[in-house]
Each structure stands twice: as structure tokens, then as C-alpha cells.
Amino acid sequence: MEVSVIRSCSQATNPKTELGFSDSRFSFGKFNEKLFSRKPNSVSFESPLRRGKSGLRITAQAAQSDRLPKSKSSTKSKTLNRIRLFAGLPLDVVSGGTVNQFRAISAGLKALKLLGLEGVELPIWWGVVEHESMGKYNWSGYLTIAEMVRKAGLKLNVTLCFHASSQPKIPLPEWVLDIGKTKSNIFFKDRAGKPYRGCLSLAVDELAVLNGKTPMEVYQDFCESFKSAFSAFIGSTITGITMGLGPDGELRYPSHRGFAKSGTVPGAGEFQCYDKNMLHLLKQHAEACGKPKWGLGGPHNAPAYSELPTANTFFKDHGGSWESPYGDFFLSWYSSQLIAHGDRLLSLASSVFSDSAVNIFGKVPLMHSWHGTRSHPSELTAGFYNTATRKGYKEVAEMFARNSCKIILPGMDQSDKYQLKESLSSPELLLAEIGTACNKHGVRISGQNSTVGAPDGLKQIKKNMLSENLNDSFIFQRIGAQFFAPEHFPLFIEFVRKLNQPEPHSGNLPTKEGTTTATDSVHTRSNLSIHMQSA
């Protein structure tokens, strides 16, 4: 007789049990979701029993979350604890091949585990791993982190950062920058021809500009190398992979450069179609459309980065060029280039990790300033053709759905009332708009807070967790001195605890069912995060 013992990593007493901090939730992989969607009322695992002879054993794993019977939860109730909570590790947690502030990280991980967080997010930088020369990868520091996370009994969502960071300064790989010195057209350029060295221009995705390889090939090699280096973690500790899609990892053009000073009204941003290759694509497109003259450059009457949208006529609320046939021509092209770029990267990730039990994520920015105007300049310059008259996030959601990827939306801590009035900004409306598009296409949404922070941010995050804008997980950015500071950390503890203790006055929350008492629920919930294996 054999009894297999499967135990979780946490060897110590399971604190979650007593605390009730644990978050329980529903986490199915792509594969399972598909199964379920076909057969909603019966879980259909392959039968290992009947295939015993073939030697193939198929294990399907299901996790459970809703304690409530399906029938009862059919009302649109939602528990906060369905949202898996992650915290981001410091951006520069690894430099060179070593882990920075090892002790702090390890203490932090333990604290987060005890708090009942699902896991942490780890940014892995192209410029750190493939720093020296093409194809030479150094994963050592990141492997250390993965091991630490595994030991702490946490999950890991890695972000593959194919971009640079300005604070802390983490540039692109040296060899890429070297190439960029002579071929500045591998970077996005603004109207002044100033290159953006924070990531490669999407126009070179499939041009062999990197020592004979295309950036897509280089990204793919990177992903493959990551996959083999972390094979022991992928699917177990590593449950999510976020594919970097552009500046700050987001699917967008670098239409705003540098940081807006707080308290100043952000500008409209600038179109970034001025690198040679983008211009070439534009020209081709214009010629194909029979409008060769439209392909000579970007809109001449668009304002510059920090100028107000009203500084020129392109974004004018009424009669602006954006509404003209030319505007439609340009904006359609500009946004479709971005979506095609996202599609390329996400389908690359999906195919590389197709046999791995991980979720693939991509991040879409929340360009919420000027959302109150008709033309939404910030969104347009960032590459989202979303205006008062055109729903632009449909194509984005479709693209994510097509690749079975989940979407990360930042800025969940931003509320309308703290925005500068002059910027006609509405993070909440925009979020709802994107959320609707995603829900329509079945794209699950993971949230993030903005790095700049916001007043009453935690409150706003919770509000979003209760809405349909957020239904997968939440990644809190980020661990560091400020995070653990006495003025912040207790608030965070409280935030996490409250997630498991729905406020009684909130009508949107489920009522406790049946005989379960408060104490019971504490006990049973912790159990819910344990996944059952059946085969």
C-alpha cells in the first residue's frame, strides 16, 4: 500500500489557518478554462484510468474558490478574496548577477506569506540578463529569487522587461544600445527626431537589425532561454508570465517622455511615428490607400509632448483634424501598428509557453488624462484609437482574447476626484471602458496600482476589486522602503485583512450562506487555497 504525501512548501504551521488572511480564489489555466467553457456543468478531466495501459497519465488539477454552490452564486455577487494578491519586488532587486538587499527581500517575503498574499511579481530585465552580448544570458540572480520565493511558499509572476527603466536606471542591453548609436532608427522617434532609448521601435520587430536577427527572434530566444533556465519553477512556483510590450512594459508608444511633475497638467503627448521605419510603413500604407501625400509624416498640427491639446488644431474638440478623413487614416494606421505589435509578442509568448502551466499577461496603459475631451489626445498619441465617437479598446481586447492572454491594467488606485480638473482626466471612466471591452471578450483582468501612488489609493483599489474591472489578480507595486514604512505597511495589512472581511454595509457583497459562521469561514477559507489533485 502506498500513500503519497503531497505537502505544500510551508513546512511550518500554516498561519493562514488561524489568521484568515489567506486569499482563496479561482485559478484555472488556459487549458482548463477551455475545458470548462465547453462543458460548463461538469468538470471533464481526461480519464487516466482508462488510459492506464498507454502509460500516459494525465493529471488535471482544479482549484476551487467559490464555496457557494453555483446555483446560489448566480446572483452577481463577488467576493473580494477571489482576487489573488501579489506584491511587486523592487525593480532593481537583481543587478549584475546578484540579489540586492537579500535580507530585506527574504524578510519581506516571509511577511507577505504570513499576510496571506498569493505571491510576488518579479521584473526580469533584458538589460540585466542579456546585458553583454546577444545570446549570452545571466539568470543567476533571478534564479536565486525564484528559489527564495519557492521556499517562502509564494507564487511568482515574472515580468519579462524588454524595456529600460529610468528610475532606478536599468538601460537596454549594452550591445543593443551600441547598435542604436549608429542605427538610431531602431528606436521610436518623435517629431524632433529625438530617439526614445527605452525600448525598440515596433517598426523593427521583424527587421534583422540586431546583428542579423530580428528583435522578435531575439525576444523569442530570450523567452526560450528563460523557459529552460526556470523549468523547475515554471508551472509550480511561476504561475504567470507578463510579456513586456513596450515602454514601461506597456502596450503603447512612448508618447509621454519623462515624468510629469506632480501638480502640473500633463500634455497631450506626441505621436511617435518618426523613425525611418515607421515613416516607411506609413508611406507604404498611404500609397496603398491612394493617398501618397498623407504618408510623408505625422500630423503636422499636433501639439508637442507637454503642450496642451488645445495648443494646436489636431485635437480640437470640434473640427479637429482627428475627425477628418486624414485623421482617421493616420490614427487607424497608428493604432493598428501597435495592436499588431502586441499580437506578435503575445502570440510569441503563448507559443513558447504553450506547454507550460502558466498564464500569460500583457499590460495595457491607462492613459486617462484628457479623457474628458472628445478626441482623447493622450490615448491617441499612445496608440489607442479611442475617442468619443469610436470604441478603441475592442480591438485590444480581441487581440488579447485571440492569444488567450490576460490583461494587466495599471492605475487601479486612481480616482477621478483626485485628478487635476484642468486635465479633464477620468481614470475611472476609462478603466470601466477597458473593463467592459475585456469582459465582453472574456479577457480576464489583473490590476495594478500606479507607481506614482494616489490619495486613498487602497480604497480605490478595493472599489475596483468589487467591480467588474478586476477579476483575476492584483499586483501591488511595489515592495521597498516606502512599502514597509510605518506610515504605509499597517494600512496595507488592514487592506489585506479587509479583503477577507467584507464590509457589512456594502450591498454588493455576498451574504454568508447556510450554517457557516464567521469563525468557520476563517477556517474553511484557508483551506480553499489548497488545490485538489484528482486523476
Next chain:
Amino acid sequence: MATLAVGSLLQNPRLSSPRGQKLLLNLKPLRSLDLDCSPHRKLLCSRGACFSNSNPCGKFYIVKASSTDTAPIDTFSSADILYEQTFPVNRIEKVEGKLLIRLDQSKDQLNWRLTIGCSLSGKWILHWGVSYVGDTGSEWDQPPQDMWPHGSIPIKDYAIETPFKKPSKDDTFHEVKIDFNPSSAIEAIHFILKDEETGASYQHKGRDFRVSLVNYLEDDGNMIHAKSSFGKWPDAVEQLPNMVLKAEASCDSKNENRRLEGFYEEQPIVKEVSVGNMVNVAIRKFPDAANIVLHLETDIPGDVVVHWGVCRDDAKTWEIPAVPYPPETTVFRNKALRTLLQPTGNGSRALFTLDEKLDGFLFVLKLDANSWVNFQGNDFYIPLSSARSVKGQSDSESEETSGKAHTDGIINEIRNLVSGLNSEKSLQTKVKEAKESILNEIEKLAAEAYSIFRSSTPSYPEEDSDADDAEPTINISSGTGSGFEILCQGFNWESNKSGRWYMELKEKASEISSLGFTVIWLPPPTESVSSEGYMPKDLYNLNSRYGTIDELKDLVKSLHGVGLKVLGDVVLNHRCAHYQNQNGVWNIFGGRLNWDDRAVVGDDPHFQGRGNKSSGDNFHAAPNIDHSQDFVRKDLIEWLCWLREEIGYDGWRLDFVRGFWGGYVKDYLDASEPYFAVGEYWDSLSYTYGEMDHNQDAHRQRIVDWINATNGTAGAFDVTSKGILHSALERREYWRLLDQKGKPPGVVGWWPSRAVTFIENHDTGSTQGHWRFPGGKEMQGYAYILTHPGTPAVFYDHIVSHHRSEIGALISLRNRNKIHCRSIVEIVKAERDVYAATIDDRVAVKIGPGYYEPPSGPQRWSLALEGYDYKVWEASS
């Protein structure tokens, strides 16, 4: 019996089929005793224990002995405690027990009952489901509601979970009873066992347990009671743990009816229990003794061997110390010593006598053949040297204490903020206590993380380029390029003479680039009435005295190849006509831009234009173009865009921009979107009785006005600075280099980012010499403009002269110190014969024959360059 452990398998959120397979291959045998040791766990098991934040690197805070939960060591009461440390040790012990499965008929004979029991303590949960007859897949279904034992909760739609209950309070035995109707279509009950305390789950041979309720099924391997055996059931469940009831007879019934038979089976089950132990190390010294005594004690049960050595350096190289050794010590392979600890009442201990001069004591504990206890993957390290130092240096001790007090302060702060949370819920005291201890733990960890993060959080200076973007009124734009541009004027008045200037310059491309220039200005490219190119005729004809259009393209390509941006010299103010009008005046244009006299300004009688009045000064040698005409502007924009596209120019040098309004320039630049643009706004400085005025504000104001009119899209040559330098250098009036507000007196003092500083060009110098820079003082001029803010421009003649290497050195100094167009200049001296300034606190410069040395300050200046009447220093720190 093979017991397998799979770390983290259970937390895998989605195991799709290929994955599961893979993971199962990762099964690794569990060592019989798995040991782990980390400081924080100790907190959980014994909160009263006093120990400091241990550090994996082996440095420990020194904590004076205080009440600990270790056994007091009376023998040392007279000795000083130099060091004491308690290491928590977490071991995983295996506890064996039994899983009992019983199927029998309930008393009413109608229903049947499946009882699953477990003899081990723990919070057991039965996770279970059913399958129906005729189901083809292996999936579970949720049991019908009437089967649910009390307290069950549904798991989605395919399973439920039922907690085990104790039949009586004192029992360690737990069970779940499931009643069901045998006539239902249920084919089998499937379950796995979970221990809520540890998160472990228990399966049967890697699959779920399966109790078949019909017996005509094939044996799938994981069926319990596979042989259809039946047994008599004891009525009293309480007796189960002690009973081993095996089916006495097994009849391989192949009946195909649904006759259920009761059975009872036991399965061994092994649970891993985390046990908290500790290792306490104390170092004491008797007064007047040469040796120190290290006391090691642990509460780990059983025989414990200390595998130990000492070290004399930071490298922690093990070596065997001199005798004496404690009893029961053996030498292990000449590398280490092994000492069996002597049992005490609740553990074991040993005393080690060590030489005071040693650096450290290293050890690991060996529990049996395969089980070792180490400290977070490293050897335990006890610093003997710090024990030594404590004795003499009470200062360091109090420092440590205050550090600890600080951490405590943070913890208290956090505690105060979270306190009150607990009172919200009326939870059982026990739960409350557990919560309290975990909160406590979280707070400690957070405080530790905070103190480290805070001490090592670097401050990031805001980047200059970012600051650019944030400037509200100024675009980052063609007015400045990157801000770090250094311009080379790539021709002189004679360059057209050879007819192959483009080819000649191409030869020099890499040389110019290697000097450190970023931008090069090429001569006017169009067909021109004058060979120098400033009297353009057909704008689209780019065959000129400098070379053909193809040679030009080739040159631009080469220049780009060496990383230079290329400025085209465009003459927009005037244009020479192809044809005469009816009055014989040349004002009708040909070529692609075949404008008529409407394109010519109306206020220049020489050319009888029909256009509007000029928006600027007139250049009298050729028809001045009326930029107020839409078609003119449209054509010029188209031309500029064509030049950008066709030739690859990156930007413009705009000739004679005094001739038309700067606002039109803005239009041209907005449309052609150059990387960099600079305009020539050259008019006379103010003189009084032939002597240049000190105050040239009016002059620079006119230039600034023009830049303003372009909305800052272009820079302008800083003619003011050149003029003032003339006087200052020629007449030894270096005081002129300071304006009334303490700034540089040229455009560079007012709008440095738009000032293109220069000392000579093709007009002022070269073979024309309209306004030549004082001879022999050129290098002072370059020392000034190449160290100061603004965008400096170097004239071609100078880089092919003997000044070349000095200029190159200044350029590389500028680049090295990242001086840019907005660098901050602080003028420290402006006297009759000497001018001195520091720039960005990184570079100091003096020009003039007078004496100046930068003060010895924190920058530690070192002389970088020196030439005739100038010196440049760099800060070396």
C-alpha cells in the same frame, strides 16, 4: 512503503495534462528527517525566547544574556557572558498513523455508510466527489445533497469538502461518515485527504482514493478494497485505532449485480510534523583564564553529534583546534572534530574550551546518517572575535542596543496602528492568540525589511532630459537637439572652388566625428547665382559648385554613418529669378517653383514685387520672398520636407532670418520637423563713439525676440557673445564678460539652450573677413564657448588649422563632463585681464593673461587643459 514528498505541487494552480505528467517526474524521495532552520520560525513556536535578528551572513547582534527559555547554566555564574545566541531549528518529523476506510450497512438496513477515519491528529478534511455509472471520463461529480454530511461545503460543482470530526473530545481519532442510498446510480466515491494545518494532501498511489460501489468494475489500480473482500465491522468506532481487521476471506466475486459488500481496510499514513527546537550557544570567560568556554546546548531529542572546527580568518576555513576536546570527540578526516553531545534532562549539551585568539567557531549538527542541521544552508558560525571585543568595547554594544531599540520603536508604531483590528470580531481566544502572534511576526519582518530598504534606498537625481520635457513653455525640439550638441561648420568661403567639396568632406567625415562633433553644417546645396550658394535660384536643383545631388546624398549618408547629424543651409529669405517681368525686372521664377511676382515682397522697389510688405529686413541683392503668401509657405514646406526625405538632412541652418518673421520659421520647422535648427540673425552691436557698449542687452534682445517668434523651435547664433568676446580679448577688457546680473552678457546668458555660440564663420572669417575674431586669441574664444552652456559651433578653418588638437581636447572635455546647452555657469572672476567661471561645478575655466586658480574645495580641481592665456580644470571627485 515508499513515501514521497512533492514540494509545492499542490499549489500549482493549473495542472493541465502534460504538466501533471512532468511534475510527477519531479518526485523526490523524502529524507527520513528533513531539517530546516531559520530564525523567524522560532518566533512562532516560542514567543518568549529572546534573540536578536539573526543575519545569515554570520554577523549577529550581541545580546546580553537575559532570561531565555534555555536551561540556566549555573556552572558559569561567576563568568562573564561574552556572547549568547539561540538558533531556532525547525525539523520535520514524520508521524505514522492509519487511515481507516469502512463500508457498511447502516442500522436501518436501507442506507449504507462509508466511514473514513484517521488516527493522526490534525485538522483533516475529506475532499470528495462521486462518479456515476456510465460516466466515461474520470471527472468527479458533486455528490447529491442528501449525501452531504453536516458541515460540508461545495467545491465548485464537482466536489465537496467535509471536515473530519472527533467522536469524542479527548480522542485523536477523526472520522467522516457518509450515508448513501445504494440504489442510486453512483458508481464510486472518490476522495483525497487534506490536512488543513500543513496544507498537505494525501492520495493513494498518486491518485485519488476510490471506493467502488459496484463490483463489476475492472480493477483500475487505485481501487481500495480491490479484491472485494469483506469484513466484519466493529460497532465501536473508538476501538478502531487498535484494531487491525483484515478481510478474512476474499472471494473474487465476479457477480455482476450491484450487491454491495461491506469492507474495512487500513492504510498507513505518514504525516510530517514541524517540530521547533533550538540550539543555544553561549560563550563565557572566567576571570584570569586564557581560554574561553563555549557552551552548546540543544533540545533536539536523541543523539546529536556536533561536527565542528574553528577558523582564524573571515574566509571561515575550517581547521582543527588544539586540545583539549570535550569527551566523546573524534577527528573526522583531519578536517573537523565530532563530538557527541552529553544528554541532559531535556536535550544534550557540550562544553568547548577554546583559545581566545581564534576568530570563530564553526559547526553543524548531525542527527543521524543523513540528517544534518545547518544554519540556512551555511555552517553555524559563532564569532569569537566579537566576543573578545565586547569585553573591551562597551560602546559598540550600546550602539547595537540602540539599533535594536530603534527597530522596536518601528514595531511599536506599526502595532499601534493595527491594534484595534482584532477587537472587531468576536473570535475565539485561541484564534485571536494565533493571530496576535502572527501579526507580531509580520510586524517584525516588516520592520526588518524596512530598516534595510531604507538604509539602502538610493536617491535618484532627476534626469536633465526629463526636466526638459517638463518645461512648460519650451518644447524639447529642434531648438536644442539633444542639448549636448556640438556643431561643426563644414565649409568656408572657398569650399566651392574645387567643385568637389562634397567628395572632399566625405573623406574627412570620420575625422570630424572623432573630434567629438555631433552635428555638421553643410553649405547651401541649391543651384545659385553666386558660387558660394547664397543666391539660390531653382530650389529643386541640387547640383551646385559643391558637387552633384548624388554626391550630396552620398556625403550625407557617410556623415550619418559616422553618427553626425547633418544641417542643410537653407536660404529662405530671397531667391534669384529666372525671368524678367515686362519691366525687365528679374522677378519671375522658373523651375519647379515657378512663382510669379506675387511671391516677392512689395516694399522693395528694386524688384517690383506684388506681394505684401516684408515682415523683416530686406536683403537688397535679390528678390525677397513674401512669406505671408500661403502658396509660398506651402511650397517652401514641401521643399524642406523633400530635402529631409530626399537628401536625409536632419536639420537646418537658416540664412538671413532677419529678413522675415520668426513665426513663419516656426511653421517651416513644425512642418519639416528638424532634429536641430539654427538661424542666422546677425545685426550690429551697439557702439558709442566707436567703442562697443558694455551693455549689449538690446542686441541680444533682438535675437531672443526672433527665437521667441519661432516659439523656440530654432536656436540662433549668439552674435552678441562673439562681439563681446572681440572687445574683451582684443582690448583686455575681460570684465565685459559679466553682465549686470552676474551672467554671461550674450544670448547665452539669457537663453542658453537656444544660443549657438561661435567665434567665426564663412562670412566673418575665411577669405571674406567681414568681422574677424581677434587673431591669435581664437583658442581663448573656444575655451570660452566650449566650456560654457549653449550649443558651441566650431568653424571649419579652425579644425584644419594648428588649433585642431586643442579644440579636440576641449570638445572631449565638454563631452566627458556632460556639459550641455543648459549647464549652469557661475562666473567667479571678470576683471581687466582675466575671466574665470565654473560650469556645473565640474569644470572650471579661465581666459586672459591674469592669474586665476580655482579654490581648493571639495571638488579637488585638477588642471585638464592649458593653452595660450587659458586654462581648464576638471573636478576630480
